[in-house]
Amino acid sequence: MNALAVTPSTITALVVAVSFAAGLNVYATILSLGVxxxxxxxxxxxxxxxxxxxxxxVASGILFAGEFVADKIPGFDVIWNALHTFVRIPLAALMAYAATSHLSIGMQLVVTCLGAVIAAISHGTKTAARVAVTPSPEPVSNIALSTAEDGLVVGLMWFATHHPLTAAGAVVAMLAAGVGVAWWGARKIRAGWRRRFGRPGEVVLASNR
Structure with missing residues (x-):
């Protein structure tokens, strides 16, 4: 049995990894840790x-099974992820708060806020990637992306509970990559909007003719 060293650095590293995973799939995160x-x-x-x-x-297993299916349906996965903004980030913050119960109040609040921010970034990155991939005419891209995310969450939880500092370092690298993906996704959305509706100025000029 592996027991984590209860030190501020180790617990913070665990929170970083758990929060990142929760932003991708909070049910798989809770289920992995629980099992x-x-x-x-x-x-x-x-x-x-x-x-x-x-x-x-049991509850997290049932919810994970539902997300496993819903997250692989093109179009519906975007709605599903948008709604889970109100689930993943709060639960990530709650787990961060619970994990740091032995720390000082000030440190606990700092780590809790850190967990919420990390979950928000990973969740935002996932949602942006889905918006960019969903227009693809074949469903393989969505299924492959979702399956990779599920595998990443489970693997990261095992790694975080055995090598938390290394796992946290990997998360920092993925967060940096995630910011790039989110920027790319935002450009894709903006480009698609322009192709469909034109630039705002163009729409106004056309309506005045």
Missing amino acids: MARMHWVVLPSGLESLGDTWIV
């Missing part, structure tokens, strides 16, 4: 040990 705790593969920090409770494992 590992339930199987006694890891000892989660005080505050997160309840993720191993039977009802949480």
Whole structure:
């Protein structure tokens, strides 16, 4: 059984990895941590040990199964991800808050805010990538992207509970790449908008004719 060292740096690193994963798929994140705790593969920090409770494992498993299907349907996945803005980020912040219950109030609030920001970035990156990929006429791109995200979340949770500092370093690199993907996705959206509706000035001129 692997027990995490309860130090501010280790817990912060774990929060970074968990928050990033939650921004991609919060149900898979909770399920992975819960199963590992339930199987006694890891000892989660005080505050997160309840993720191993039977009802949480079952509930997260059912929700993950639903997301596994919904997230692979072109078009619907964009709506699904948009709605989960109100699920992934708050739950990431809640897990960050729970994981840092042994730290000072000030440090706990800082790490909680950090977790929410990281979840927001990874969630925003995922949503932008989906908006960019969805117009593709074949569904393979959506399915491959979603499957890769699910695998990344599960793998990252195992790595974070065994090598949290290394996992956090990998997340920082992925966040930097994610910002680039989000910028690329925003350009794709803007280009598509212009192709369909023209520039705002062009629309106004056309309506005045």
